[in-house]
Amino acid sequence: MRVPVLTVFLICFGAMGxxxxxxxxxxxxxxxxxxSEIRIDFSVxxxxxxxxxxxxxxxxxxxxxxxxxxxxxxxxxxxAGSFILKTFQVCSADENLLTASDLFLxxxxxxxxxxxxxxxxxxxxxxxTLLLPTSLENVTFQYGKADKRLMLVVTRPxxxxxxxxxxxxxxxxxxxxx
Amino acid sequence: xxxxxxxxxxxxxITFLVFPLVLLADLPPSLDFEEGPINxxxxxxxxxxxxxxxxxxxxVDTLLLTHARRDIVETAREVTxxxxxxxxSSRDMLEGTSHFWxxxxxxxxxxxxxxxxxxxxxxxxxDQYLEDGETISWQGITIHFVSTPGYTRDGGTYIVxxxxxxxxxxxxxxxxxxxxxxxxxxxxxxREAKVGGYHGYMGRLSRWLNSLGKLxxxxxxxxxxxxxxxxxxxxxxxxxxxxxxxxxxxNYLSTNALHWYFGExxxxxxxxxxxxxxxxxxxxxxxxxxxxxxxxxxxxxxxxLVSKSGKGFAMDVGGPRSLExxxxxxxxxxxxxxxxxxxxxxxxxxxxxxxxxxxxxxxxVYAADEVADVLRHPGRWFLPGVSANAVPDTMTAEDGxxxxxxxxxxxxxxxxxxxxxxxxxxxxxxxxxxxxxxGDSFSPSGIDDYCLMNRNLMREDTGYNMCFSKVRLSxxxxxxxxxxIPHLFRFSPEELAFLESSYREREALIDSFTxxxxxxxxxxxxxxxxxxxxQTVKAGESTELEVRIWxxxxxxxxxxxxxxxxxxxxxxxxxxxxxxxxxxxxxAIPTDAPSGIEVITATIKRDDGVECRxxxxxxxxxx
Numbered sequence: 001m002r003v004p005v006l007t008v009f010l011i012c013f014g015a016m017g018x019x020x021x022x023x024x025x026x027x028x029x030x031x032x033x034x035x036s037e038i039r040i041d042f043s044v045x046x047x048x049x050x051x052x053x054x055x056x057x058x059x060x061x062x063x064x065x066x067x068x069x070x071x072x073x074x075x076x077x078x079x080a081g082s083f084i085l086k087t088f089q090v091c092s093a094d095e096n097l098l099t100a101s102d103l104f105l106x107x108x109x110x111x112x113x114x115x116x117x118x119x120x121x122x123x124x125x126x127x128x129t130l131l132l133p134t135s136l137e138n139v140t141f142q143y144g145k146a147d148k149r150l151m152l153v154v155t156r157p158x159x160x161x162x163x164x165x166x167x168x169x170x171x172x173x174x175x176x177x178x
Numbered sequence: 179x180x181x182x183x184x185x186x187x188x189x190x191x192i193t194f195l196v197f198p199l200v201l202l203a204d205l206p207p208s209l210d211f212e213e214g215p216i217n218x219x220x221x222x223x224x225x226x227x228x229x230x231x232x233x234x235x236x237x238v239d240t241l242l243l244t245h246a247r248r249d250i251v252e253t254a255r256e257v258t259x260x261x262x263x264x265x266x267s268s269r270d271m272l273e274g275t276s277h278f279w280x281x282x283x284x285x286x287x288x289x290x291x292x293x294x295x296x297x298x299x300x301x302x303x304x305d306q307y308l309e310d311g312e313t314i315s316w317q318g319i320t321i322h323f324v325s326t327p328g329y330t331r332d333g334g335t336y337i338v339x340x341x342x343x344x345x346x347x348x349x350x351x352x353x354x355x356x357x358x359x360x361x362x363x364x365x366x367x368x369r370e371a372k373v374g375g376y377h378g379y380m381g382r383l384s385r386w387l388n389s390l391g392k393l394x395x396x397x398x399x400x401x402x403x404x405x406x407x408x409x410x411x412x413x414x415x416x417x418x419x420x421x422x423x424x425x426x427x428x429n430y431l432s433t434n435a436l437h438w439y440f441g442e443x444x445x446x447x448x449x450x451x452x453x454x455x456x457x458x459x460x461x462x463x464x465x466x467x468x469x470x471x472x473x474x475x476x477x478x479x480x481x482x483l484v485s486k487s488g489k490g491f492a493m494d495v496g497g498p499r500s501l502e503x504x505x506x507x508x509x510x511x512x513x514x515x516x517x518x519x520x521x522x523x524x525x526x527x528x529x530x531x532x533x534x535x536x537x538x539x540x541x542x543v544y545a546a547d548e549v550a551d552v553l554r555h556p557g558r559w560f561l562p563g564v565s566a567n568a569v570p571d572t573m574t575a576e577d578g579x580x581x582x583x584x585x586x587x588x589x590x591x592x593x594x595x596x597x598x599x600x601x602x603x604x605x606x607x608x609x610x611x612x613x614x615x616x617g618d619s620f621s622p623s624g625i626d627d628y629c630l631m632n633r634n635l636m637r638e639d640t641g642y643n644m645c646f647s648k649v650r651l652s653x654x655x656x657x658x659x660x661x662x663i664p665h666l667f668r669f670s671p672e673e674l675a676f677l678e679s680s681y682r683e684r685e686a687l688i689d690s691f692t693x694x695x696x697x698x699x700x701x702x703x704x705x706x707x708x709x710x711x712x713q714t715v716k717a718g719e720s721t722e723l724e725v726r727i728w729x730x731x732x733x734x735x736x737x738x739x740x741x742x743x744x745x746x747x748x749x750x751x752x753x754x755x756x757x758x759x760x761x762x763x764x765x766a767i768p769t770d771a772p773s774g775i776e777v778i779t780a781t782i783k784r785d786d787g788v789e790c791r792x793x794x795x796x797x798x799x800x801x
Contacts, residue, residue: 023374024439024662051369058290058367058374147372147443151664158510160475160482161503163664168441 023048023058025151025165027125028088028141032156034178038132042084043125049079080126089142090130097139098130132176142171204410205400206340210234215789216253217404219347221340223317230336230347231404233257240316243304244349245333246271248296248779249791250404252742255302263314264304265325267332273303279775283712283799287556287566288526290376292365292631293331294703295560295795299743299777308334326351326393328386329363335393343399346412351389352401354409356418357693360700361426362630371447373440376562379430379628383423384451390416406693422691427452429684430627431459433677437623438464438663462676464622467667468657471610476664477503479527481615483605485584488514493603493615494521494528494661495535504535517583520590521545521572522617522661523600524552526565533569544575546592546601558710561599562631575601595619595645597632604652611655613666619645621660622667624677635698636685637730639756646678698730705730706737706782708796709760716801718769723796724760725780729753736785739763742792743778744771771800 027043047064048057053072055064065073081100090097132139143150143166152164152172164172205211212218212234219230220238227238232253241259243250246268254262264272271278275298282295308314310325322337329350336347350359358364366381367374373381393401394416401409401416409415428449437445437459445459475482478500481493490513495501507513516539521529532553536543545553552559553569575581575590582588586607593602596618603615618626625642627634635641649658649669657666669677685697692700699705709724725739736752741763749761765778776799779792 047374048372051372056291056367056374057369057372058376148440149438158512160507160512161477163476165664 023148025149026087026143026146028150028152030152030154030174030176032154032176032178034134034157036134038134038136038176040090040130040132042088042128042130044080044083044128046076046080046126049083049126050076077126081128084128087144087146089144090132091140091142092136092138097132134176134178136176138173138175140171140173141166143168145169204343205408206343206345208340209345209402211402211408213407215405215791216250217402217406219402219404221319221338223319226317228316229254229257229259230402231349240314242314242321242336242347243268243272244335244347244351244404245330246298246302247294247330247350248298248795249793250349251298251302252779252792261306262302262304263306263308263323265323265332265334266307266309267325267327267334268304269307271297271332273301275299275301279777279797283775283797284566286560286712286797287564289560290374290563292375292378292562292629294363294365296792299779299792299795310334324389324392324396326389328382328389329358331366331382333389335389337396337398344397345400345402346393346396346398347402347404348393349404351386351403352393352409352416352419353403353405353693354401354407354415355693356415356422357406357691358419358423359405360692360703361688362701362703365630368448368451370451371444373436373444373448377436377628379434379630380423380427380452383427387420387423387452390420419691422687424453426684426687426691429680429687432461433624433680434459434461434628435621435624435626436628437461438621461623462673465667465669465673467622467665470659470664470666471613473607473610474613474659479661480504481659481661482507482513483583483586484513485586487584488512489584490514490516491583491586492516492519492535494617495519495531496527496529498531501531501535501538505538508539515539516541519543520575520588520601520603520615521549521553521569522602522615523597524549524559524561525563525597525618526567527563528617528661529553529569530565530567533567536569536571543569543572544590545572546577546590546599547574548592548594548599549601550574552599555710557712559599560704560707560711561597561633562629591648593617593619593645593648594633594635594641596626596634597629598635598641599633602648604656606653611657612653613657613659614649614652615659615661616645616649617661619660620649620658620667620669621663622665625681626660630701631703633702633704635730636681636688636701637698637756642681643678646674646681650674696730696732698728702728702730704728704794706739706780706790707794708778708780710796712797712799714799714801715765715767717767717771717773720764720766721798722762722764723778724762725749725782725794726758726760727751727753727782728758729756731755737761738783738785740781740783741765741778742781744768744776744798745778745780745796765798767798767800773800775799 023045029041031039047055146168150166154162210220216232218232218234220233221228228240229238230242237258241262243264308323312323314321324335326335327333364380364382366378368378368381398412401412449457449459479496480500483491518541550572553572556564577592579590589604591602606612688697705728709726727737732755739749739761745765751759751761753759778796782790782793
């Protein structure tokens with residue numbers, strides 16, 4: 001069964017964490033709310049994708065993107081999208097819900113505008129968002145071949161976040177009930 | 179020949195005293211070499227002189243700079259020359275000092291680049307900058323410039339043939355005996371492994387090894403460094419240096435905490451770059467680890483203890499999301515209050531939101547003494563990742579102090595693991611094995627000692643040796659918790675013994691790799707440092723600055739501090755073995771001082787001849 005999926009891709013600065021240590025993990029946050037779609041944010045530390053442009057992979061301020069040409073920045077966005085698609089699978093009934101056709105990449109001006117609006121985002125990170133219908137009962141996250149661990153955080157109203165620490169090429173089934 | 183007591187590093191003095199006549203007899207007559215804090219190196223031809231970095235002649239025809247470290251540059255500044263040459267890689271440091279220091283006033287906070295800040299206080303532009311392979315003609319001599327980064331990001335070696343001997347003027351690249359001046363200068367990113375500067379322990383080793391390889395191919399008769407004696411056995415010293423460096427790095431990788439996060443791929447890339455193709459890391463298997471107990475929640479880098487009555491107690495509040503989650507937890511009734519916050523250590527991902535959280539929840543903040551002052555007065559410190567957000571009312575929790583909180587018993591600890599300014603909290607409660615919240619000091623794969631600027635002192639009385647001891651002496655079956663990791667973990671006795679014995683092996687290797695009388699001078703960039711590091715003053719005001727000195731030696735020493743810049747005067751302090759103290763210097767800000775950043779430096783002289791010029795700095799922002 002093909003499930004309707006809407007994916008929005010944003011670049012954000014400033015939020016979940018504050019420092020070089022944020023790059024220790026890749027992050028997925030699953031937000032389950034009975035009143036709206038299930039929201040899944042994939043967070044990737046941007047400077048690690050930009051080392052070929054001379055960026056320190058632990059850079060945490062916003063200056064590193066300024067040194068890139070517009071073409072380089074655009075390519076970086078493409079690379080980030082490709083990384084997410086290559087690294088993460090979100091499966092329901094063996095169907096990968098995260099596909100290239102669902103992925104929207106903003107233009108560079110949109111990216112820069114999003115910086116201003118995104119106070120509270122993880123410094124230097126790219127965030128891709130996947131919205132799923134509430135009718136889904138569960139999904140399985142398959143973490144692909146990666147060079148660091150994945151922190152999978154599931155949040156529900158009225159509960160503490162549930163955290164899963166996942167190694168490369170491991171999977172985790174998540175109950176999506178509110 | 180100048181007295182060898184002026185040589186800045188103690189052990190080679192003895193070596194030099196034993197062999198000087200042999201050395202002098204073989205040196206080309208046109209070379210004048212005198213040991214000093216920065217060696218005086220002068221070549222004379224037909225009444226004209228050329229100097230490398232420093233010269234006892236106040237005027238020379240040509241001055242060659244090997245790199246732009248502040249003590250080198252400030253010494254070179256004393257030499258008047260018609261033309262100055264420097265590596266192209268040194269240009270930014272020689273010409274960009276104003277910009278660097280002006281921006282460093284703010285860049286010093288949340289700082290994760292981890293580069294030595296021994297930048298010149300003002301510009302010293304060269305007349306010509308050299309690319310790798312370029313040559314200079316001077317008085318019939320051809321001087322070959324070889325780019326040799328590694329010990330520093332910049333750096334070059336000048337190759338000169340004099341009277342049939344080939345000499346390499348190496349600056350700080352390598353010292354006689356196959357040593358280097360220190361370890362911390364090598365800290366840098368390892369781009370190939372996607373390891374950033376903060377995690378890049380000796381990250382420039384591969385570049386340094388490449389530089390040494392260049393010298394090995396040149397059939398050099400003498401290595402002439404800018405510190406310590408001349409090497410008469412270049413190839414032997416180079417091979418010894420390479421071998422020791424690789425052993426240190428292999429040892430580091432074998433016990434490293436980053437295996438947990440980064441896995442084999444990145445760590446093997448690190449290994450291959452330094453140890454050679456197909457070399458792999460061989461860390462220990464992950465220690466036993468299990469899920470956190472129900473009473474401990476993982477929220478970003480915050481660990482939240484929740485009592486049976488519904489009260490909360492937080493370890494660290496780093497990012498805004500952590501604070502938002504704590505607020506939401508209270509709004510949702512998951513906790514009725516936040517009773518207190520314990521700051522494990524001074525990095526911003528653990529402290530940035532503590533002040534706001536404490537204000538919101540109206541709760542006290544506790545920290546080990548070594549952490550508390552950084553929280554109260556962050557501008558007075560320069561350490562990796564310190565947040566500018568002060569926590570003025572932080573309460574000091576003494577080492578060993580206990581506290582009851584709900585059904586839990588707390589024991590506060592000074593725990594100088596990941597960084598010196600670090601604490602830990604042992605938590606016991608009925609029905610569960612004890613849990614030791616050790617901040618960021620260990621992961622299930624080992625030791626979080628990847629950043630040399632964190633001051634991981636390798637002393638028997640502190641640093642990781644103290645942490646090993648505290649872990650070993652903790653109650654039976656104690657679990658450890660790292661703030662970044664949502665698990666309990668604990669080392670078996672065999673694993674802990676492996677970590678400790680490996681660490682001691684590395685201590686011995688560093689002893690043989692560096693020339694100091696105690697390895698900690700080579701590990702601890704801040705063995706002499708200003709306090710406060712930064713402060714705002716007004717023109718016409720006076721202020722006092724401390725130079726805090728850690729006598730890492732196991733002997734008494736008297737230290738003399740000479741201040742430079744708008745600070746003047748000297749101060750003395752005598753310190754016992756392993757003792758720390760402070761010497762104060764006065765600063766009178768001229769009434770007509772312009773607004774902006776003023777850099778004050780201090781030269782440190784030790785009573786046995788160690789002299790470190792312009793070694794540490796303080797920043798004054800004049801309003």
